[in-house]
Structure formats: C-alpha cells, structure tokens
Amino acid sequence: MINRFSCAALVVLSLTGCASDPAPTEQLRLSEQALAQAKAVGADEQVAELAMAEAKLLQAQAAMQRDAFKDARVLAEQAELDARLAEARVLTQKSQDQLDELNNRINRLRKQLGTL
Amino acid sequence: MSARVQMLASALLALLLSGCAGSQQQSSNEALEAARSSFQAVRENSDVLRSAPKDVIRAGESLARADRLSSYWGSTDDVSHYAYLSLRYSEIAEQNSVLSLNQDRAAKLELDRQRLQLALREAKLLSVQEQSNWLEEQILSLTAGETERGLVMTLGDVLFDAGQAELKASANRTVLKLVQFLQLNPRRVVRIEGYSDSRGDKLENLKLSRARAQTVADVLVDLGVDTARIEVQGHGESFPVAENASARGRAQNRRVEIVFSDELGRLSSAR
Numbered sequence: 001m002i003n004r005f006s007c008a009a010l011v012v013l014s015l016t017g018c019a020s021d022p023a024p025t026e027q028l029r030l031s032e033q034a035l036a037q038a039k040a041v042g043a044d045e046q047v048a049e050l051a052m053a054e055a056k057l058l059q060a061q062a063a064m065q066r067d068a069f070k071d072a073r074v075l076a077e078q079a080e081l082d083a084r085l086a087e088a089r090v091l092t093q094k095s096q097d098q099l100d101e102l103n104n105r106i107n108r109l110r111k112q113l114g115t116l
Numbered sequence: 117m118s119a120r121v122q123m124l125a126s127a128l129l130a131l132l133l134s135g136c137a138g139s140q141q142q143s144s145n146e147a148l149e150a151a152r153s154s155f156q157a158v159r160e161n162s163d164v165l166r167s168a169p170k171d172v173i174r175a176g177e178s179l180a181r182a183d184r185l186s187s188y189w190g191s192t193d194d195v196s197h198y199a200y201l202s203l204r205y206s207e208i209a210e211q212n213s214v215l216s217l218n219q220d221r222a223a224k225l226e227l228d229r230q231r232l233q234l235a236l237r238e239a240k241l242l243s244v245q246e247q248s249n250w251l252e253e254q255i256l257s258l259t260a261g262e263t264e265r266g267l268v269m270t271l272g273d274v275l276f277d278a279g280q281a282e283l284k285a286s287a288n289r290t291v292l293k294l295v296q297f298l299q300l301n302p303r304r305v306v307r308i309e310g311y312s313d314s315r316g317d318k319l320e321n322l323k324l325s326r327a328r329a330q331t332v333a334d335v336l337v338d339l340g341v342d343t344a345r346i347e348v349q350g351h352g353e354s355f356p357v358a359e360n361a362s363a364r365g366r367a368q369n370r371r372v373e374i375v376f377s378d379e380l381g382r383l384s385s386a387r
Contacts, residue, residue, distance in 0.1 A: 077201060082204065088212055092215045095219055106229050113236050
C-alpha cells in the first residue's frame with residue numbers, strides 16, 4: 001500500500017516537476033538587455049549566435065506565457081550567452097578589420113618611403 | 117486489482133524516467149565533453165585568463181554543475197544546459213581575449229603608422245630641399261657667377277632664330293629649369309635683358325633685343341611665373357661682351373641675360 005502511494009507520488013512529482021520554479025523575470029530582462037547590446041554594436045542576422053539568441057528569447061517569452069518557468073529560464077539563459085557571444089564576435093571582427101586597415105596604411109607608407 | 121494498478125504505475129514511472137534516455141544520455145555526454153575540452157583550452161591560455169578572468173570562472177562553475185548533475189538520474193537536460201552555458205562562457209572568454217590582443221596590437225601599429233607618416237613627411241620635405249639645392253646648383257652653373265649685378269644667366273644666340281625673336285625648342289630645358297627655380301624660390305625676382313650686336317640699324321637692334329627679352333618673359337609667364345616678378349629691358353648694341361669684328365664675337369653679343377635678385381627679392385639696379 002505504502003509502495004503504491006509512493007509510486008503515485010513519484011509520478012505526480014515527475015509530471016509537475018518544474019512548476020515549482022519561480023518566474024525567471026530577471027533573467028529575461030538580462031537576456032533582452034544582452035540582445036539589445038549585441039545589436040547596438042552592429043550584430044545582425046548574419047551572426048549565427050544572434051539569430052539563435054533571438055529565436056530562444058522568443059521561445060522563452062512564449063514559455064513564460066504558459067507558465068513553463070523552467071523552460072523559460074533555460075532558454076533565456078542560453079539566449080543571453082548566445083547574444084553575448086554574438087557581441088564579442090562582432091567586436092573582435094571589427095578590431096580585426098581595424099588591424100587590417102592599419103597594416104594597409106603602414107604598407108602604403110613604407111612603399112612611399114621606399115620610392116623617395 | 118491493486119496489484120494491477122501498482123504494476124501499471126511502475127510501468128508508467130519507468131517509461132517516464134527512461135524515456136528516450138539512451139540518445140539523450142549520449143548527447144548530454146557529448147555536450148559535457150565539448151564543454152570540458154573548451155574550458156581546458158581557455159584555462160591553459162594565459163592571454164584569456166588575463167583578459168577575461170570572469171568568463172573563465174563562470175565557464176568552470178557551469179562545467180562543475182553539469183559534471184555534478186551528470187551523476188544524477190534523469191537530469192540529462194540540465195547537464196546539456198549547463199554544458200552549453202559553460203561552452204558559451206569559454207567561447208566568449210576566448211573572443212574577448214582575441215579582442216584585447218587585437219586592441220593592444222592596434223595601439224602599437226597606430227604608433228608605427230604615426231612614426232612612418234612623420235618620417236615620410238620629413239623625407240618629402242628633404243627631397244624638396246634637395247631638389248631646390250640641386251636646381252640652384254644647376255642655375256648657378258648656367259650663370260656667369262656672382263657679379264656686381266648679382267647672379268646673371270646668359271641665354272645665347274643659338275637659342276633664337278637669326279633675326280627673329282622666337283625661342284627655339286632647344287631653349288625649353290633651360291627655361292623649364294628657370295621656372296622651377298623661381299617656383300622653389302618664391303621671393304626671388306628677375307630682370308630679363310636683351311642685347312644685340314652692332315650690325316645693322318641701331319633702333320632695329322634695340323627693338324629686336326627687347327623683343328627677345330620679352331619672348332623669354334612671356335614663356336616664363338605662360339609657365340606660371342607671376343608677371344610682377346619679371347622686369348624686361350632691351351639694351352640693343354650697348355654693353356657688348358665681345359668685339360663685334362668677328363662672327364664669333366658678334367654671336368656672343370647677341371644674347372639675353374637673366375639677372376636674379378637675391379633671396380629677399382632685392383634686384384641690382386638696372387643699367
């Protein structure tokens with residue numbers, strides 16, 4: 001009898017599970033912020049991680065709507081880091097472009113100096 | 117009855133717990149492995165540790181969490197999640213490290229660039245100066261040297277057609293040097309003086325000598341020398357430099373002389 005009850009309890013527990021998670025409002029705010037920040041430095045759909053961040057944030061918001069708070073938190077956490085990686089990639093690419101441009105200029109200067 | 121319910125319940129439970137656990141287990145293991153090797157790489161990279169220590173720490177924390185969860189039953193999703201976060205932190209740390217190395221490098225290159233630009237400017241200035249010195253030597257070699265009239269350069273009779281005021285093409289190089297010299301020495305002015313031999317009508321000679329001097333002045337103006345810097349005079353058969361008895365002497369007397377001012381624009385007084 002006890003066995004039967006504990007089994008039923010386990011089933012119920014595993015079915016409800018995540019319902020006890022609190023609403024990840026703060027995490028969603030952080031994720032939105034990270035996404036906005038990535039876009040502000042010039043990340044667009046070309047950056048794979050930005051597209052992922054946007055998709056996951058949308059899913060997280062949808063999960064919030066149906067009170068699936070654990071799903072919402074997981075998706076929002078991943079979206080935040082996807083967005084941060086997108087931002088870092090864009091900034092790194094920009095710094096690389098800047099280096100290339102500087103090297104070009106230096107080569108041109110050297111060439112001019114050589115011909116004098 | 118109760119035994120049947122119990123069996124059903126345990127069957128359900130087993131189904132729930134195992135689910136498609138096989139393939140999930142595998143993918144979470146793979147995620148964990150990827151996160152572990154990424155974290156290993158960033159942790160051993162001193163550049164990354166220096167420029168993005170916080171992200172490295174978070175990568176480690178997430179990895180530890182995923183590791184811990186992997187020993188629990190039914191937490192494959194959580195393992196995958198924290199492995200994913202750990203991997204992302206490692207990637208962010210690595211990108212930030214590349215960024216900061218690039219920025220350091222850019223700062224150094226910018227200094228290089230400024231140094232080169234300065235060197236180039238100096239070199240160009242120097243070459244203008246050298247060019248100017250060279251031209252001055254050339255002009256000096258064409259002049260009779262310093263006299264009481266200043267520097268005097270003589271354009272010989274061979275540069276004109278006989279009895280005509282037009283300059284021959286062979287005069288071009290000399291005239292171009294003259295123009296460059298005047299451009300590089302903007303304060304210098306010139307007086308162009310025409311002379312003839314003593315054959316023929318005195319007035320005609322005066323007119324021809326003046327016309328030849330004017331021709332030279334016109335060419336200089338055409339090439340961009342300001343008219344205000346040029347004086348023109350005809351002296352006819354006065355001031356011969358050789359006797360007029362021989363053809364050679366007469367040829368030497370038919371000439372145009374260019375008198376230069378000093379560097380401050382002071383010209384000797386006209387004859």
